[in-house]
Each structure stands twice: as structure tokens, then as C-alpha cells.
Amino acid sequence: MAKSRTQQYYDKNPAARKKKAEYQKAYNATPEEKKNRSKLNKSNRRRGTYGNGDKYDISHTGSGIVLKHQSKNRGDKNDRPGDRRARG
DSSP, X not given: OOOOXXXXXXXXXXXXXXXXXXXXXXXXXXXXXXXXXXXXXXXXXXXXOTTSSOOEEEEEETTEEEEXXXXXXSSXXXXXXXXXXXXX
């Protein structure tokens, strides 16, 4: 499978990759993100899909929380208005 343009950029620019990783680590540690992650994990456990290797995740969408294949849940630009604004 071919690498995305973003991955190609980070492969060529290790300093940029390091900067992004530092930012992401700090962002994921914020109380708001911990709360979001906790909510999704709780919902995933209730549905019986947490940690069973079925390749499904819980996703926030405009219509609420839904079960979605994990590969489709990564960087989806169509789920929420905030995603569209942030990613253009």
C-alpha cells in the first residue's frame, strides 16, 4: 500500500514528526480528551467489542456514538463539523 502525502512528509522531516508527536502526547493528556476516550471505551465495553480483536471502534458522529470499523474511524473528515473545520 502506498504511503499518504502526510506520511511521506514526516518520513523526510524527522524534526516535524517529533514536534507533532510531542504536541499529540500533550493533547491526548488533557482532561477533555481523557474524558472523551473514557466515554468511548466505556461504550465499547458495553457493546462487548472492547479488546476482542474484532477491529471495530466506537466513533463520535453528528448523530451520536456509533460502532465503526477502526480503519474507517481514523481521521474521518465527515463525522463531525469540528473535523471538517479543522481539516479543511
